[in-house]
Amino acid sequence: MMVTDNYNNGLLRDSKTPLVIDGKLKALPIDSELSWEDFERLIVRLVRYSLSGTIQNSFQYGRQGQKQYGIDIVAFNAATADTFVLQCKHVKTISRGDITKWIREFLTGERRKGVSKYFLCTSFSIETDTALVDEWKEAAFSLFEEKIDSALWDYGELQSLLRYAEPVVLELFGEAAAERFCVRLEPNQPTEYPVNYRQKFAHRLDSSLIFENLTCRLDLLVPNDKQQIVSALLSFARKDLNGITLGIDSDELMHWLQWRAHAQEIDSRPYAIPTDNKERWMLSTKHARLTLSTDELSHLDWILKEAWNRLLPVIFANEAKWQTMRFKLIEHNYNRDSYALVSVHRNLWSIILDFAWEYDFANGDSNWHIFDAAPGMLKVYVRNRRARLEPGYHLMMQAHNEVGVAGPWDENVVLSWTPLSDFDDQAEAVGPTKAWDAEYTHHWIIERLIPTVIEWHQNKRMANNRWVSFKTRDVKKGSSSALGSSDLCYSLAQCGSRELGRNINDTTAIRCAVSQMQSHFNGGHKDVPVDIALTRAVLKLSKRILPFVSLPDEHYIRGKLPLNPKLALADGLEVLASSDQVMATRQWLDLSLRCLSAIIDDVDELPPSELGHAIDELIPIWRQLKEDLLCSVFRQ
Known part of the structure; x- marks a missing residue:
């Protein structure tokens, strides 16, 4: 390029002399000089360097001759449970259909489970071929549908990454190449955020939901078949908060999430208090307080709203299986929740247990011989198919003392329902012929069991021909009144129906x-x-x-x-x-x-x-x- 001296300082003494700039090398010979082994080694080094804030370990997957299921390199982060896989294609050309074939090989392989992100790494320039670019977009969408993020490291992208990865180039191509190719950045100034989290990132991992948004991260434990428990850990990327994790209990978390989901104006957040500095907020939990910037609070706002949108369907799905919405959770019992269904007179509960002893499954084959008699517990069980019930347990019910202020009439106990599990502690299948849900159990107790027990007791009579004495009351609890054929029991349902209509x-x-x-x-x-x-x-x-x-x-x-x-x-x-x-x-x-x-x-x-x-x-x-x-x- 010819540059003339238009200045008076005489830096260019001869305006006709071309100014020659010894620029950087345009590219490294990754497409021709490297063997496929060296190409994979290059990708491993580049992963460790470029993703150092995201991964903890990376290594080549398998050895020559082993089945690799479309995977050449694996990288993971144990703390975040992220697993990245990289497929390396050191080829001279790529034809239409190759990318689709490679992605299909990976998605149908045995090692795709648990993968967070897939990288296609190739020494060929895909970006210069519009047909291949379109094919990659389709492949990326296929991965997205399987909840797997994707990235393309082709020839051009690898050159860009290596330009700022001097240690990698120095190791694999030598000092002269590093000097001529790499761009050396000025040493980083001290930063408030050494490493940021991913922006607006959400991921489901078994019983956990993970949310990240630049400066904040929330690890959310979701409810399951065993227990309705929600809790979370909140972390921040800011340097002075490094290593600090806030635990948020179920009550506080659900308050935050539900408030954030419905709030029209978010300035009155229950989790953030304004300070004298308009750019600072006080994050307030039951056990800790932290000062956050406006940006950090905004990032947290997004996380809480996204967490609600992801958590609520999980809660509704669990409830739809066990049908517990109308009943109050009263305790966690042996890692399983118990819900209050019905309140009955203590003497009636004793008679119900007597009925179960007489109609133990081993004592007959009528439609009421469906109990596995046990002290203090009502168990519905059949060894063989009977009364439309499949073999196995269908209900295990216990009685609890009523809570609240005691009165002279408080002679009732609360019958609770608990989800059933098998010997491996896995939730049983639910249905009228299988494990009973809360609604079915509630209806069966009130409409079938108690009337039958009362009639059985009246017909049986005691040896002295006297009816067991009850102190009864006509009770209305919430929306329910005295039910069944007597006022000896009443429903504890919190509303009259599951659905309006x-x-x-x-x-x-x-x-x-x-x-x-x-x-x-x-x-x-x-x-x-x-x-x-x-x-x-x-x-x-x-x-x-x-x-x-x-x-x-x-x-x-x-x-x-x-x-x-x-x-x-x-x-x-x-x-x-x-x-x-x-x-x-x-x-x-x-x-x-x-x-x-x-x-x-x-x-x-x-x-x-x-x-x-x-x-x-x-x-x-x-x-x-x-x-x-x-x-x-x-x-x-």
Whole structure:
């Protein structure tokens, strides 16, 4: 390049003399001079150098002649459980279809399980062939569908990586090549973040979920078939927090996650307190406090929201199997959870156990000879198929003392349900003919077992022809009243149904459902916001039902809601539903449900079309109630 001297300092004395720059080598001979063994050795060294902050170990996989399943190099990090595999192709050319074949070889191989990321490393330049670029994109998508990240290290990418990997070039190509090819960076200035985590990264590993976002990392233990336990470890990349890990218990974590999922404004975070410095926040847990920057808090916000989106389906899936939503978790028993189903009189529990002894499976072959009699425990068991039951155990139930303030009438015990497991401590298959879920057990106890036991006891009589004395009471617990053929037991279900719409076929049923929802939102989870759309829907529904009420309790409704006194009741509800006065709080939803309940109480009967519309409007609120009940298992 000819450069003329346009300056007056005379640095270039002869404007006609070309300025020759002895630049860096354009490339290293990785495509022609290296053997395939040296090429793999180069990739191993480059992995260790370029991914030093991500992996702990890397090595060549197998030896010549061994089946390698499309893997030449393995790298892993024991702390994060990440496993990277690299397939090396030191070839002179790549044809259309080769990449697809290599990826298929890997995905169908026996070593793909547990792999986090796949690297295709080749000395051929794929980026210069559009057909091969498109094929790689398709292959990368195939890996993505299998939840495996991917990276392409072809000729051009390897040259770029080696340009800044002087130690690798020095070792394999010599000092002269390193001097002529590599770019030497100035020594790094001290940094607050020596190594960052991956950006917006989420990964499932067995019973754990891993989330990373630059400065933060969350390791989340998810619930399983044995126990409904959630806990987490929170780590930070900042230099002064290196080696510090915060443990977050189930109650605190679920509060954070549920709040983050529903919050409209995140400045009032339950996990971060603002400080005098607008760029600093105080992360506050039950056991520790740390100062975070605005960026670190923003990274944590993303992690918590993503964790909720991944955790909630796991919670719902576990619940769908065992059907435990309506029942309160009362204890962890032998690594398995116990849920309160029914409260029964102590004497009735004793009679149930006597019934089990008489109808032990070994004593007969009737449809009630389905028990494995044992002191203090009710076991449903059949050796051979009987009463539509497959061989094996179907239920193991114990009695617990009722908790709370004791009274002279407190002679009841709580019957609990626990998931069954086999001898290897694996969860049993669930179904009416297999291990019973909580809902099936709850129905069987109330509708079948207790009436049958009472009738058996009355017919049997005792030797002195006297009925065992009971002190009974007519009890209403939550939404349930005395059930079965006597008031000797009552349900401990926390709501009347698993889903809104089931068993709702008249105005009385929907009146009961609204009352249950109002009672729920007046109670727990007050520290978690709700979607403002739920409250608006209740207000609009109230306005819609008003025409079916001859004389609504207008004084009560206006006392609960800030309605415009100049407007008629229906108009006031409509205006309020669209106004900025409505807030995303449970108190607002509670008050709105109270008013809806008052209106429905004065309705004789809604037309079927309006009944269906009301159910549709209330389903999202019921879904929030269901979410709260599932989360309450972890917030005890």
